[in-house]
Amino acid sequence: MIPDVLVEYQSEIWVSIGETFVLVGFAILAALLVGLPIGTFLFLCRKGQLLENQFVFSSLNLIVNLIRSFPFLLLVIFIIPFTRFVMGTAIGTVAATLPMMIIAMAHYSRLVEQSLLDVPKGVMEAAVSMGASIKDIIFKFLYVEARSALVLSMTTSTISFISYSTIMGVVGGGGIGDFAIRYGYQQFRTDLMIYVIIIILVFVQFIQYAGITLARKIDKR
Template sequence: MLADVVAAVEKYHVQMWEAIGETFVMVGIATLAALLLGLPLGTLLYLCRPGQRFQNRWFFALLNGLVNVIRSFPFLLFVVFMIPVTRWIVGTSLGTLAASVPLAFVAVVYYSRLVEQALLDIPRGIIESAVSMGATKLQLIYKFLLVEARSGLVVGMTTSIISFISYSTVMGIVGGGGIGDFAIRYGYQRYETVIMVVTIVIMIILVQSIQLTGNWISRLIDKR
């Protein structure tokens, strides 16, 4: 059995490393989008929701509805639906970069919900104390909200990255490649069961590594 695994890896190692690289590109772009756009969006959802200090019902309804609509799409249908937008943004609807566009959109709304939830877990007393000390909106966000929620934000990002990896495995439908596409093309379609098993093991190791790292960072920065 071990000899079969070694032989299969040697036979497809170039394609395997290429697929892993494509997965890292897609997940990396999605993670960056989640941090740069999902974090502010989730914070805005929290600040504007009814009952919060800067509540704005109409603005919250607009943002909340947009997030809900995108999250309601089955991911495969969303990828197909986004093809015209993807082609407009990157000039093509095929390839790893093109596949990263719908994944990035999903990443933003997915992480924004986790950010909103992490902020909702902050005791109201902390916010009231910040306001009573004369904190501005920016100070309230950066020196109180994000600081208090940092552990939850890391846990949310860890969960998000694992989900992004899962989403990326279906990107073969738009020529995005990745480890999932590799497993289908070189494992399933060629009846190479060993390749399927190796791919699954790689995914398990990758996901477990991310989860353990995220948990460790969360415990490290949690000062509560």
């Protein structure tokens, strides 16, 4: 049932899938732990919002835009000295998580900011009128009201992270995409490449389905 070529390369494929999990997993962590707060801060510093601060907003906005507009392959190469400085090496899966985390923070923070913009202004106003602190407003109002959009944004981001991870072979980061290029494309095993692409497509479809299902389930508005 399983094609011979997949059986033949199964151990390499499992290792590659593991590497992709590491790359994408760290990216998701960075997105949640850093991207979410940055996106929230971007939103709150906008004109007319609670922490309105033109300087902070413009500075953060510029950084996020710069990172996001950088062609990812060039970003990975451009920050090699920085990666070496932070991680001790610029080569390998662990080192490759750094550029993944950087793009993840920028990518998700922008989507978070946009998700929060959809929260009705009246809800924020009600929160302020109740004497809520900034922390209360974020956790008891903003994230509650935007939770479905935040989940959908994370779904979109995760799919992008999988896409970004496929080029991490350039710094020895491995991953399923790198496997498809090295074993499929470069060794003229087109069938192997197609099977790997199918594996990636299945992953992406599953993530998309899970994201949409969860977002729908938690959206009570």
